[in-house]
Amino acid sequence: MSDTLLEARELHAYYGASHILHGVNFRVERGETIGLLGRNGMGKTTLIRSMLGLVSQRDGEVLVRGSLMTRAAPHLIARQGIAYVPEGRGIFPNLSVRENLVMAARAGVDGHYHWTYERILATFPRLAERLDNGGWQLSGGEQQMLTIGRALLTNPDLLLLDEATEGLAPLIRREIWKIIQHIQATGITTVIVDKNHSAILDISDRIVVLNKGQVAFEANSADARNQPGLLHRYLGV
Amino acid sequence: MDLVTFLIQLLNGLQYGLLLFLVASGLTLIFGIMGIINLAHGSFYMIGAYLAFSLSTLTGNLFTAILLGIVLSAVLGIILEWLLISRLYHRDHLEQVLLTYGLILIFEALRSILVGDDVHSIAIPAILNHSIPLTDTLSYPVYRIFISMVCLILAGLMYGVIQRTRLGMMIRAGASNREMVQSLGINIQLVYRLVFAMGFTLAAFAGMLAAPISSVYPGMGDQVLIICFVVVVIGGIGSVWGALVAALLIGLVDTFSKVFFPELAGITVYLLMAMVLLWRPEGLFRMT
Numbered sequence: 249m250s251d252t253l254l255e256a257r258e259l260h261a262y263y264g265a266s267h268i269l270h271g272v273n274f275r276v277e278r279g280e281t282i283g284l285l286g287r288n289g290m291g292k293t294t295l296i297r298s299m300l301g302l303v304s305q306r307d308g309e310v311l312v313r314g315s316l317m318t319r320a321a322p323h324l325i326a327r328q329g330i331a332y333v334p335e336g337r338g339i340f341p342n343l344s345v346r347e348n349l350v351m352a353a354r355a356g357v358d359g360h361y362h363w364t365y366e367r368i369l370a371t372f373p374r375l376a377e378r379l380d381n382g383g384w385q386l387s388g389g390e391q392q393m394l395t396i397g398r399a400l401l402t403n404p405d406l407l408l409l410d411e412a413t414e415g416l417a418p419l420i421r422r423e424i425w426k427i428i429q430h431i432q433a434t435g436i437t438t439v440i441v442d443k444n445h446s447a448i449l450d451i452s453d454r455i456v457v458l459n460k461g462q463v464a465f466e467a468n469s470a471d472a473r474n475q476p477g478l479l480h481r482y483l484g485v
Numbered sequence: 486m487d488l489v490t491f492l493i494q495l496l497n498g499l500q501y502g503l504l505l506f507l508v509a510s511g512l513t514l515i516f517g518i519m520g521i522i523n524l525a526h527g528s529f530y531m532i533g534a535y536l537a538f539s540l541s542t543l544t545g546n547l548f549t550a551i552l553l554g555i556v557l558s559a560v561l562g563i564i565l566e567w568l569l570i571s572r573l574y575h576r577d578h579l580e581q582v583l584l585t586y587g588l589i590l591i592f593e594a595l596r597s598i599l600v601g602d603d604v605h606s607i608a609i610p611a612i613l614n615h616s617i618p619l620t621d622t623l624s625y626p627v628y629r630i631f632i633s634m635v636c637l638i639l640a641g642l643m644y645g646v647i648q649r650t651r652l653g654m655m656i657r658a659g660a661s662n663r664e665m666v667q668s669l670g671i672n673i674q675l676v677y678r679l680v681f682a683m684g685f686t687l688a689a690f691a692g693m694l695a696a697p698i699s700s701v702y703p704g705m706g707d708q709v710l711i712i713c714f715v716v717v718v719i720g721g722i723g724s725v726w727g728a729l730v731a732a733l734l735i736g737l738v739d740t741f742s743k744v745f746f747p748e749l750a751g752i753t754v755y756l757l758m759a760m761v762l763l764w765r766p767e768g769l770f771r772m773t
């Protein structure tokens with residue numbers, strides 16, 4: 249079995265007439281943590297959504313665990329052990345917290361149940377207190393925890409986190425970063441998009457920088473940390 | 486009006502309302518959750534009634550006919566969603582209305598070819614063909630009570646499925662964020678297919694139940710379709726409980742207005758709709 253969990257080859261994506269991704273090559277190997285960086289509107293979200301089958305106008309190839317799944321339905325890609333925490337969260341406001349979690353639970357690709365309902369509640373005690381609340385009643389931080397918890401309940405091998413800390417108070421941000429580190433430590437492969445570049449450099453093995461729908465720069469996080477000028481050039485920070 | 490007459494009308498109104506609920510619940514789910522305006526929903530009711538007629542003529546037993554009819558309707562619903570309705574999800578309401586209106590014409594033409602244009606009646610099965618005496622002269626038919634009971638049981642079952650099962654959670658989640666449901670590895674297409682087939686079967690089943698008391702005639706789905714849209718609008722689009730409340734309300738208003746204001750009977754339900762919309766433009770309840 250291939251150790252590449254997810255791969256984009258020469259991926260192009262379009263929204264109507266606008267050409268957003270221009271031939272992106274992107275690989276996620278099992279066990280690594282990738283920071284996906286780029287200024288606003290450079291195509292990070294579009295890249296993730298295209299690989300997950302959520303953008304219909306595409307050219308190029310998407311491979312999941314080495315098999316070609318460019319035209320596969322999104323649920324089939326997800327069932328290959330890929331979980332997605334979307335930008336702007338994505339809880340179901342009309343379902344209770346419990347229902348949000350329960351409806352998603354399933355075994356991992358090799359049949360394992362590392363993440364059970366009980367373990368999620370132990371990991372996110374705040375959720376345990378609010379099980380009977382409607383999703384719409386949660387604070388931003390709680391919604392984010394619910395989205396992450398729900399993703400983990402699908403027992404994924406790869407977790408894609410798009411702006412998981414955006415719009416949260418600093419204290420809650422720190423809590424979310426701790427949770428991400430905890431998840432990483434359990435051996436789940438992760439791709440993280442975030443505005444906090446130094447946090448990403450600290451936590452990731454590798455970074456990929458997108459610029460105008462193309463990969464502008466790739467490096468080991470350790471190298472990038474030692475050459476702050478590089479990041480400055482591509483990210484303006 | 487004396488108490489017994491009132492009671493009879495009350496039971497009639499409830500029975501009519503519950504039957505409407507069976508049809509309208511599917512319509513509101515298909516509209517609210519799948520985003521499809523299904524004008525052919527009344528035809529499903531008509532198909533049910535004609536299935537009851539044809540199959541009971543064939544088998545000689547209404548209950549056997551209904552069982553067979555349920556299976557056939559479910560299969561038809563699945564085929565229809567797979568063949569046509571699934572192509573409408575990403576299209577606008579005009580195209581949905583065109584296709585589903587076309588379906589009404591096709592179903593009516595097929596009915597005419599296969600069964601003809603005559604009005605038919607179906608006998609109430611012998612074991613239910615009794616009346617409960619209320620006074621020396623007035624009595625209430627058992628079959629109508631049977632209809633109400635069956636509808637109540639089905640309403641309870643629907644509540645259970647939608648509120649308590651994982652399928653129900655997926656259905657409700659799909660109404661709020663279809664993409665996210667897919668990203669969790671759930672085949673939303675399949676969920677929609679089940680919802681549509683369930684809506685089809687419920688409407689057809691209502692037609693089968695009603696056939697012995699309303700008889701079976703061409704165009705019988707049209708009237709039901711219009712009233713059911715009124716139910717959906719009053720109850721709130723996508724709300725099954727709204728549909729239940731609104732259907733009962735309409736059943737009672739329609740029945741009693743025929744008694745008290747026979748000259749207005751044709752328009753009271755529309756007046757009711759106008760009043761509710763002035764008061765709550767979104768309908769009585771929010772999406773399920």
Ligand SMILES: Nc1ncnc2c1ncn2[C@@H]1O[C@H](COP(=O)(O)OP(=O)(O)OP(=O)(O)O)[C@@H](O)[C@H]1O
Pocket residue numbers: 263266268286287288289290291292293294295335
């Ligand atoms: N649904 C859409 N329709 C049309 N254009 C879109 C759509 N979504 C995104 N875009 C455009 O595609 C480009 C890339 O957007 P994308 O969301 O992928 O960027 P991003 O790197 O995730 O940005 P951000 O940091 O703001 O989240 C932007 O120019 C954006 O305006």
Ligand SMILES: [Mg+2]
Pocket residue numbers: 292293294335410
């Ligand atoms: Mg983005």
